[in-house]
Amino acid sequence: MKSEKKCGYVAIVGRPNVGKSTLLNYVLGMKLSITSRKPQTTRHQITGIKTEGDVQAIYVDTPGIHQRRNTAINKYMNRAATSVLSDVDVLLFVVQALRWTDEDKAVLEKISQTRATVVLVVNKIDKLEDRNELYPYIEKLNALYDFKEVIPVCALQGKGLDVVESVVEKYLPVGEHIYEQDQVTDRSVRFLSSEIIREKLVRELGQELPYTTTVEIERFEEQDGLTRIHALIFVESTGQKAIIIGNKGSRLKSISTSARKDIETLIGDKVFLKCWVKVREGWSNDERSLRGLGYSNDY
Ligand SMILES: Nc1nc2c(ncn2[C@@H]2O[C@H](COP(=O)(O)OP(=O)(O)OP(=O)(O)O)[C@@H](O)[C@H]2O)c(=O)[nH]1
Ligand SMILES: [Mg+2]
The missing domain is CATH 3.40.50.300 (P-loop containing nucleotide triphosphate hydrolases)
Known part of the structure; x- marks a missing residue:
């Protein structure tokens, strides 16, 4: 049968x-x-x-x-x-x-x-x-x-x-499959990379910086077995920026390093990751800023 x-x-x-x-x-x-x-x-x-x-x-x-x-x-x-x-x-x-x-x-x-x-x-x-x-x-x-x-x-x-x-x-209902056998997600590696960077921020920053960061991938290019990623980390104040950067940039460095390792595992490729921290006041409470940063409810 x-x-x-x-x-x-x-x-x-x-x-x-x-x-x-x-x-x-x-x-x-x-x-x-x-x-x-x-x-x-x-x-x-x-x-x-x-x-x-x-x-x-x-x-x-x-x-x-x-x-x-x-x-x-x-x-x-x-x-x-x-x-x-x-x-x-x-x-x-x-x-x-x-x-x-x-x-x-x-x-x-x-x-x-x-x-x-x-x-x-x-x-x-x-x-x-x-x-x-x-x-x-x-x-x-x-x-x-x-x-x-x-x-x-x-x-x-x-x-x-x-x-x-x-x-x-x-x-589950009876029905034809919607995705190919080996597809794991409909999210892009670019999006998943921004999420990995956000995870490192959330994990490393303890209670100091609750929900005020977001990450935007500015550049994502694959060339000769190396994926180059430029990421912008948005925060809401200069004080938060200083916390993320840390003493002589040490914290940002450790965040970038652990994100890079996870992205390399995800895409199975060598990654060069550069992160910048930028202040955008009030981004998390502004509908237009949110949409610009990828927070859109149109799925
Ligand atoms: N002890 C224990 N901890 C768990 C278990 N499952 C998840 N956790 C921990 O619970 C915490 C929250 O896990 P998440 O998977 O991020 O929870 P979530 O429901 O997705 O949370 P949100 O995305 O914030 O809604 C993490 O520290 C996990 O390691 C479990 O079975 N046992
Ligand atoms: Mg969750």
């Missing part, structure tokens, strides 16, 4: 910092979406495609849905996350084991209005002292919504993600 092809969209949603991007990267077996200890790391929809045999799952990682609606960039991020909800086949609603906050509640309210199959993914179970603690927690959440399945996982170590993948497969 000829088996049927399956294909569909799977959104990964939840409040900031629950491990959505970590989950996507593990499933794909590569670092596609940037991650950090800090909430609101992901700012855009990131598509990760996994094709195995007859099954193509098109995952969409999303920014954490949050309650800070004060600035234009925060609104952009919530739109980027919520706009996928209505067009997907499966929703992986990611929460952190034993934590249930007002932000999680608000995400569930949005999810309740969709027609997708909703699967509850309870992440970070490695943090539990006793697995039995999970039962009352899951019971509480099950009383709030009729989840199709509930799967405890540890995204960091990949525990339980095989179950997630087989549940996704079960609920």
